[in-house]
Amino acid sequence: MPTLNDVLVLLPEFYLVAAACLLLLADAFMKPAQRGALHWIAIVVLLVATYMVVAGQPDATVTAFGDMFVRDRTSEILKVFALLCTVLVFIYARPYLLDRKQFVGEFYTLMIFAVLGVMLLVSAGNLVMVYLGLELLTLSSYALVALNRDSPLSSEAAIKYFVLGALSSGMLLYGMSMVYGATGTLGLAQLHATATHGAMPHLLVFGLIFMLVGIAFKLGAAPFHMWIPDVYQGASTPVTTFIASASKLAAFGMAWRLLETGLGDLSPYWQPMLAVLAVLSMAIGNLVAIVQTNLKRMLAYSTISHMGYLLLGLVNAGPEGYAAAMFYAISYALMSTVAFGVIMALARAGFECEEIADLKGLNQRSPWFAAMMALAMFSLAGVPPLFGFYAKYLVLQAAIDAHMLWLALAGAVFAIVGLYYYLHVVKVMYFDKPVEGGADRSTPDMPMRVVLSLNGLALLVLGVYWGPLLGWCRHSFGIG
Amino acid sequence: MIDPNLFQLVCFYAFGAVAVLSALAVISLRNSVHAVLALVLTFFSTACIWMLAEAEFLAIALIVVYVGAVMVLFLFVVMMLDIDQEKIREGFVKFLPVGVVVAVVMLVEMLALIGVRAMHAQTLGANPAGDSNTAWLGKALYTQYLLPFEIAALILTVGVIAAVALTLRERRGVKRQQPSEQVAINPRDRVRLVKMAAERPDDAEPAALPAQEAKP
Numbered sequence: 001m002p003t004l005n006d007v008l009v010l011l012p013e014f015y016l017v018a019a020a021c022l023l024l025l026a027d028a029f030m031k032p033a034q035r036g037a038l039h040w041i042a043i044v045v046l047l048v049a050t051y052m053v054v055a056g057q058p059d060a061t062v063t064a065f066g067d068m069f070v071r072d073r074t075s076e077i078l079k080v081f082a083l084l085c086t087v088l089v090f091i092y093a094r095p096y097l098l099d100r101k102q103f104v105g106e107f108y109t110l111m112i113f114a115v116l117g118v119m120l121l122v123s124a125g126n127l128v129m130v131y132l133g134l135e136l137l138t139l140s141s142y143a144l145v146a147l148n149r150d151s152p153l154s155s156e157a158a159i160k161y162f163v164l165g166a167l168s169s170g171m172l173l174y175g176m177s178m179v180y181g182a183t184g185t186l187g188l189a190q191l192h193a194t195a196t197h198g199a200m201p202h203l204l205v206f207g208l209i210f211m212l213v214g215i216a217f218k219l220g221a222a223p224f225h226m227w228i229p230d231v232y233q234g235a236s237t238p239v240t241t242f243i244a245s246a247s248k249l250a251a252f253g254m255a256w257r258l259l260e261t262g263l264g265d266l267s268p269y270w271q272p273m274l275a276v277l278a279v280l281s282m283a284i285g286n287l288v289a290i291v292q293t294n295l296k297r298m299l300a301y302s303t304i305s306h307m308g309y310l311l312l313g314l315v316n317a318g319p320e321g322y323a324a325a326m327f328y329a330i331s332y333a334l335m336s337t338v339a340f341g342v343i344m345a346l347a348r349a350g351f352e353c354e355e356i357a358d359l360k361g362l363n364q365r366s367p368w369f370a371a372m373m374a375l376a377m378f379s380l381a382g383v384p385p386l387f388g389f390y391a392k393y394l395v396l397q398a399a400i401d402a403h404m405l406w407l408a409l410a411g412a413v414f415a416i417v418g419l420y421y422y423l424h425v426v427k428v429m430y431f432d433k434p435v436e437g438g439a440d441r442s443t444p445d446m447p448m449r450v451v452l453s454l455n456g457l458a459l460l461v462l463g464v465y466w467g468p469l470l471g472w473c474r475h476s477f478g479i480g
Numbered sequence: 481m482i483d484p485n486l487f488q489l490v491c492f493y494a495f496g497a498v499a500v501l502s503a504l505a506v507i508s509l510r511n512s513v514h515a516v517l518a519l520v521l522t523f524f525s526t527a528c529i530w531m532l533a534e535a536e537f538l539a540i541a542l543i544v545v546y547v548g549a550v551m552v553l554f555l556f557v558v559m560m561l562d563i564d565q566e567k568i569r570e571g572f573v574k575f576l577p578v579g580v581v582v583a584v585v586m587l588v589e590m591l592a593l594i595g596v597r598a599m600h601a602q603t604l605g606a607n608p609a610g611d612s613n614t615a616w617l618g619k620a621l622y623t624q625y626l627l628p629f630e631i632a633a634l635i636l637t638v639g640v641i642a643a644v645a646l647t648l649r650e651r652r653g654v655k656r657q658q659p660s661e662q663v664a665i666n667p668r669d670r671v672r673l674v675k676m677a678a679e680r681p682d683d684a685e686p687a688a689l690p691a692q693e694a695k696p
Contacts (some may be wrong), residue, residue, distance in 0.1 A: 002626050010627075017634065024641065065627040106645035113638050120631060132631040139635060143642030149649075 002065055009064035009071050012052040012079070013119055019045040020112040027105025035105065042108040043090050046115070050083040063125055067187050070125040070261075073476035074326070078122040078253045085245040085333050086115045088455060092341045093238035095445040099349040102148060102236065110147075111242065114140035118246055122253030127176045127186045127262070130254060134172070134218065137250055138165050141243060145235040157234025164217070164227045172214025178207030179263070188262040205269050211258055212273055218251040219307045222280040232300035233354070237347065240296060241340040244303055245333035251307075252329040255314060256322055267317040274315045275407055281308030282414040289421045296354045298421060299339055302380060305418060306332050309395050312411055316398040319477035324394035326473045327466075331379075331391035335459060338376040341452045342369050346439040353439050356425060361434030366442045370429045372456035379459045381422035382415050386463040394470075484599035491592045492532055498585060499525035512558045513575050517582045520551045528589045532596065537614040 007014060023045065027038060053076055061072040089111070097103040117137030124130040142165065146158035180186055182203035183194040217224040232240050259270055285305025292298035310332070313325025346353040346362075346369060353359070362370040379386035392415060399408040443449065462469060474480035502525065505518035523546045530539040621629050 001623055021637075066624050068625075068627045104645070106641060109641060110638065110645070113634070113641075116634070126628070128625070128628045129631070132628050132635065136631060136635050136638065139638050139642065143638070143645065146642075146646055149646060 006064040006069075009058075009062050010069060011056055012049050013116060013123075015052060016045070016049050016112060016116045016119070019049075020109055020116065023105065023112065024109045027109065030105075035103070038105050038108055039090065039094050039103075042112065043087055045112065046083050046087045046090070050080055050087075053079050053083065067125045067189060068129050069120075069123050071123055073472075074256070074322075075119075075123040075253065077326070077330075077472055077476055078249050079119050081330050081333060082115055082118045082122075082246040082249045085249070085337055086111060086242065088337045088341070088451065089238050089242045089245070091448055091451045092241065092337075092344045095443045095448060096236070096238055096344045096347060099347070100148075100236075104147070107144070107147060107238075110140045110144050114144065114242065115246055118250040118253075121250050122257070124254075124257055125188055125261075127180070127188065127191075130188075130257060131169075131173060131176065133250075134254065135169065137247065138169070141239075141247065144239045144242070145231060147239070148236045151234070151236075153234040154236065155234075157231045161227050161231045168214050168217035168224070171210050171217070175207045175210025175212075175214060178203055178210065180207075182207060188257060191262045192264055204263075205266065208263055208266055208270060209273070211263075212270060212277075215251070215255045215258060216277050218254060219248070219310070220251075220304055221277045221307045221311060222284040222304055225281065225284065225304045225307075228304055229297050229300040232303070233294060233297045237296070237340055237344050237352070237354075241337055241344075244299070244336040244340065248303070248307070248310075248336075249329050249333055252310060252325060256325075259314065260317070260322065264317075271315055271317055271402070274311050275404060278308045278311035278315060278407065279410050281305060281311065282411060283308075286414045286418040286421075289418070292421070293356055294354055295343060295356050295359070295425070296340075298356065298425075299336070302418070302422075303332075303336070305414065306380070308414075309392060309411060312395040312399040312407060315404060315407065316402040318398075318401070319474075319479045320401060321398040323470070323473040323477050323479065324391075324398040326476070327470055328391040328395050330469065330473075331387045331462070334455065334462070335376055335379045335388055338372060338452070338456045338459060339380065341448075341455060342373040342376065345369055345442045345448060345452055348440070348443075351437075351439075356428055357435070358438045359425065359429050360432040360438050362429040362439050364434055365440055368453070369442045372452065373429060374426050375456050375459050377422040377425050379463070381419045383419075384463070385460075387459045387466070388463075390463060390466045390470075484596070487599060488532065488596045491596055492529065494592070495525045495528045495532070495589060498589070499529065512561075513555065514578050516551060516555050516558055517575070517578050519554070520547055521582050521585060523547050523551065524586050525589060528593055531593055535613050537617055 023038065023042060026041070027035070030038070057073075057076050058071060061070060063070050090108070093107070094103070097107065114137050117133050117135070117140060119133075121130065121133030121137060124133055142158055142162045145161055146155060148154040176186075179191065182200040183191055185191055185194060213224060217227075220228040231243065235243065259267075263270070282305050285301045285303070285308060289298050289301035289305065292301060306328075310325050310328045313321045313323075313328055315321065316324070343353050346358075346366065351358075359370075359373070362373070375386065379388035382388045382392040384390075392411075396408045396411050399405075399411065471480060499522050502518045502521040506515050506522060509515045509518060523542055527539040527542040527547075530536075530542065
């Protein structure tokens with residue numbers, strides 16, 4: 001029977017639901033002139049939620065509603081970073097949305113519901129909760145992608161995302177039903193206990209394969225990556241930023257919950273499958289990104305390759321590997337917010353700044369943001385001493401520890417391939433002549449300039465002082 | 481007399497086969513109305529399987545919600561998409577054979593189901609507490625699965641927000657009535673009474689204009 005204690009465990013989540021509903025009502029009753037306040041209210045709401053997650057952190061793992069919801073260190077870290085990434089998206093989005101007359105209350109409400117989906121997904125203790133958290137996140141994402149109704153590109157992206165997303169949800173559900181049929185339980189903890197005895201190993205593995213397809217789709221790992229380039233390009237840049245940051249943290253959380261908490265004993269089966277996904281993602285992502293001329297599309301293929309690297313950590317199937325993968329997910333989320341943030345900072349009404357050619361000679365026009373973009377590109381490429389370098393080092397190390405040297409070698413080779421297209425952007429910014437109609441002045445919005453600069457510099461700082469963050473990640477998996 | 485349990489098993493496989501075949505028909509038939517009818521049959525056969533497992537509430541909910549409401553709406557939309565009026569009239573005759581086949585299969589399934597119940601076969605369903613299916617479902621939803629149930633409600637909320645956000649559009653230049661302004665109007669602003677002579681002298685110019693309406 002649910003009691004008040006159960007509710008207290010979920011306090012940040014319940015608070016966010018209430019806040020989102022109030023925000024929705026406030027939006028309906030506000031005069032158009034007052035609507036600008038929604039932006040600041042939404043940011044405060046998320047910051048308070050972050051505080052509640054951190055302050056209410058239990059000493060040990062706590063479950064609520066009969067093991068439906070698990071509040072542990074791993075989920076807390078993922079939640080904090082997902083909330084912070086969403087705050088960054090809000091701050092970067094304001095000038096962008098105002099310029100395009102897309103500043104609507106639904107953007108904020110749907111974003112909050114999406115981040116709520118992330119929080120429920122990473123805390124799921126039951127297959128039903130995994131599915132519902134995922135649906136809450138993806139449904140909000142579909143709507144956010146489609147929100148820019150007047151753009152045919154957006155509508156196309158939304159339809160593709162919706163159809164492929166529904167297909168992958170179906171795959172995931174089918175796999176879950178097979179696993180339920182084989183074990184007779186939906187709880188992840190009970191699943192772990194029953195999976196060892198292996199009443200029906202074939203049925204279980206059959207279900208595992210379908211669940212893996214669902215996970216790979218959510219991560220955007222090749223060959224289930226087809227939606228990523230279109231959605232990244234078609235969605236408005238703030239939404240793309242959300243999908244590339246908070247959503248990826250959720251995908252890692254979901255993969256870890258399903259594969260380790262639920263089916264950890266089947267790791268001999270899923271390790272090779274993940275290895276194949278990883279190699280394909282790194283190869284396709286890095287090779288196809290080279291020929292892209294659209295910056296957002298290039299970053300989409302870069303995401304695919306990064307998800308391949310994240311999978312290297314999961315392939316390890318041990319606490320060290322999971323810690324490395326989580327560290328990688330967090331580093332990727334922060335790097336992508338900088339890259340997309342600079343795109344938003346340089347965009348203006350009628351100019352999206354999404355072609356690589358638009359950045360020509362940026363250094364002469366906006367040296368500071370050119371430097372931020374260069375930091376993001378070097379970090380994504382994995383150049384020391386930036387954040388991305390140490391994250392890559394950790395996942396390669398995890399692959400070697402799992403006795404998959406070939407995988408680590410493939411990762412290193414494709415990292416060098418990837419260096420080319422990241423450096424190409426830097427070359428365009430610093431050595432090409434500025435063109436008419438290219439990126440000109442950066443946004444005059446002061447909060448955005450300050451936060452984006454801090455976000456960019458964080459890549460440098462965390463590249464040197466990665467100790468505490470890695471410590472948290474390792475500690476959450478019970479090591480160090 | 482046939483063995484009730486055997487008959488039940490035969491019915492189970494028959495319903496399953498019909499469900500799978502009609503599901504295949506949904507994605508392979510070229511005519512969209514036929515596909516919708518096949519989908520109705522799929523739902524109905526699934527409901528029959530649930531009925532065999534003594535999940536009466538789920539079965540009835542499936543029939544009422546999906547077959548009764550959603551699929552009928554689907555059918556209307558699919559038929560309306562073909563805007564040619566003549567074709568719609570032809571359609572009722574053209575789609576009749578498929579509709580009859582679907583109806584007959586549904587009738588046979590229903591009769592088989594009644595037969596299984598009449599023979600008091602051993603139940604296939606899991607019924608842990610010995611409660612009725614509806615009571616058991618209600619208890620599970622509001623105790624063990626309370627949190628997922630509430631999250632499902634949130635998902636529906638998001639669906640509503642998304643639907644409104646994507647379709648509601650403030651259009652400019654649309655002429656529509658404003659009831660509040662209509663009620664608040666004063667008759668004196670609308671009609672102006674003009675005094676004029678009852679008869680017009682023959683020699684006078686047609687100077688007096690008819691009463692003008694002044695629009696606010």
